[in-house]
Amino acid sequence: MEQPNYNYTDYDYNYDPNSTVDYSNFVYLCENFAANSFGAMFTPVWYSLAFIFSLIGNTLVLWILVRYEKLSCVTDIFILNLVTSDLLFAFSLPFWAVDHTSGWIFGNAMCKIMRAIFFIAYYSGIMLLTLMTIDRYFAVVHPLTAVRFRKVHYAGAASLAVWGISIFITIPQMIFCHTVANENQSSCKITYPPKSAHIWRLLGYYQQNLLFFLFPFAVIVFCYCRILNTVIRCKARKKHKTVKVIFCIVVVFFVCWTPYNVVIFLFSLFELQVPEFSTCEMENHLTYAFYISRNLAYCHCCLNPFFYAFVGTKFRNHLIRLLSKCFPCAKICKEYSSTNTTTAKHNSSQICSDIDLPLNLARVEM
Structure with missing residues (x-):
């Protein structure tokens, strides 16, 4: 979401009722x-x-997917697309860091390209997280239905649909994005036509709030509540571990994205000139809050690899194997060996205790 650029208001904060000035x-x-x-x-x-953290985490996940998993199941397809989205999002961040310090020095064409990459990755990431949650819900709560529909080609088609929708929604931002010359430096900004700028900004605010926060968050909470109910009813030894993972996924999503969306909603009230939110002091407070909440929201791409890959048994074992090759003198081999032994024992136990929640959406690790 582009920073709301307000530097004026129609209110007179130094109004003198005794003055003869109009x-x-x-x-x-x-x-x-x-x-x-x-x-x-x-x-x-x-x-x-x-x-840096997103590049390291998502690159490791991508390498493990290609090297060990071979993209043979639905979960791998979704994680691959989520990793691609996070890497694209992270790739654009250095450009915006330069824009904040030295202005936009990369030209108008790159301004449009990087803005398009940023928003495509942003929208696709939210939709992929929602799609993965829905898939996980059917795999755990309705396993018989999931057997018929959880196919690799269906996952590929759903992922392509997510990318197509993301590109379509990004078109207005790419069209209205330009390099704007200021007094000292240029910047890459979205500049709407003056006559319709008010409507475009409100549309952007409520699109963000409704389509890319409230709806995904409602779906995620509903699905994980049903998954949690199913997991609790399973008689397994590691039930509490799965409950903690589910709780962390929901809480992290809420903590990262709620402050940002609250600030965006308050900016919409400023745009509507609601008296309590149309003062210069409130604008400055919202600007501070915007910078802080936006940075908190964007760090979610660093946490995705941890919750959607590395907390799972398969990915964790592959990661230990990879690190043991890079650092053969470390004690990783012992941990890898003990982990494999534990996994082998679990494989012979009942289905409920053999579920790998973050990775294999047809099974939930208890």
Whole structure:
């Protein structure tokens, strides 16, 4: 979501009722240099960290998928697409870090390209997380139905649909994105036509709130509540581990994305000129909140590999095998050996105790 660029308001914060000056045609500037300076200092550092951790985590997942998993099941297809989305998202972050520090120095064409990559990755990531949750729900709660529909080619078609929808939704941002020259430097911004800018901004706010937060969050909470109910009814030894994983997935999604969407909703009230939210002081507070909440939301791409891959038995074993080859002198081999022994014992137990929740959506690790 593009930062709301408000630097004026129709309200006179220094209005003098005894003055003979006609204030009706004045537009009063709202100075927010401190908030923008905070964003210029804070955002590049956070983007750089998010880029590094996302690159490391998602590259490891991608390597393990290609090297060991061979993309032979539905889960692998979804994780591959989620990793691709996260890597695309992370790839754009260094460009926006430079934009915050030195301005946009890459030209107008790259402005449109990077903005398109950013939004395509952003939209596809949210939809893929929702799709994976729905798939996991059917695999655990309705396993007989899932057997018929959980096919690799169906997963591929659903993933292609997600990418197609993401590209379609991104078209307006790519069209209206331009390099804007300021006094000291240029920046890559979305500039809507003046006559329809108000409607476009409101559409962007509520699209973000409804389609890419409230709806996915409602689906995720519903699906995981049903999964949790199914897991609790299973008589297994590692039930509490699965409950903790489910709880962490929901909580992390909520913590990362809720503050950002609340700020976006408050900006929509500012756009609608609701009196309590149309003051210069409120605008500055919202700008500070926007920078902080946006950076918190964007770090979610760093956490996806952990919750959707590395907490699962298969991926964890593959990761240990990979690290044992890179660091043969470490004690990883012992851990790998003990993990394999434990896994082998679990394979001979009942189905409920053999479920691998984060990885094999047809089975839930208890």
